Amino acid sequence: MKTLIIYKSIHHGNTKKIAEVMAGELGADLTELEQAKNYNFAVYDLIGLGSGIYMWRHHKTLLKFIDELPNMSKNAFVFSTSGAGMNDILKNHKKLKEKLTAKGFNLVGDFTCLGWDSVGPLKLVGGLNKDRPNEEDFQSARNFANSLKTNP
Ligand SMILES: Cc1cc2nc3c(=O)[nH]c(=O)nc-3n(C[C@H](O)[C@H](O)[C@H](O)COP(=O)(O)O)c2cc1C
Incomplete structure (x- = not known):
């Protein structure tokens, strides 16, 4: 299963770490x-x-990148890291998933976990979830990636 993983990680590189772990598990190209x-x-x-x-x-x-893609019927999965993690996954993933579906993508999974968050006043106390993603998160990301291998 040839896989491409695309990420944007601007705050602490949290999502980049997760993307790298998933790419390793899937033997995916990563960009x-x-x-x-x-x-x-x-x-x-x-x-x-x-x-x-x-x-x-x-x-x-x-x-915006999704907005500019042509229509394509391809399997896709969505992932993130955030200050709130699983608590807000439905809300946080909604917009991207709507856009992918509108372009004809077939959504086969979602993954999220906590990430170090030092936005705004959180900076003053060193931020939330300072050590996340951690080894447990990486293992969850590997498990998630593995579950995609059984998807048709
Ligand atoms: C400008 C900004 C806005 C954020 N808004 C949210 C938010 O709405 N909900 C949330 O749970 N975390 C929020 N966060 C925390 C990030 O989602 C979290 O730190 C994430 O792991 C950052 O990933 P990155 O290091 O890959 O950029 C925000 C962080 C920044 C910098």
């Missing part, structure tokens, strides 16, 4: 969003897209 246009989506069976969550949604450049 930052800015270089994603250099990849030929046609050769991939599965595309993963993720970023940190900024104001309850994925990074705006990732959302």
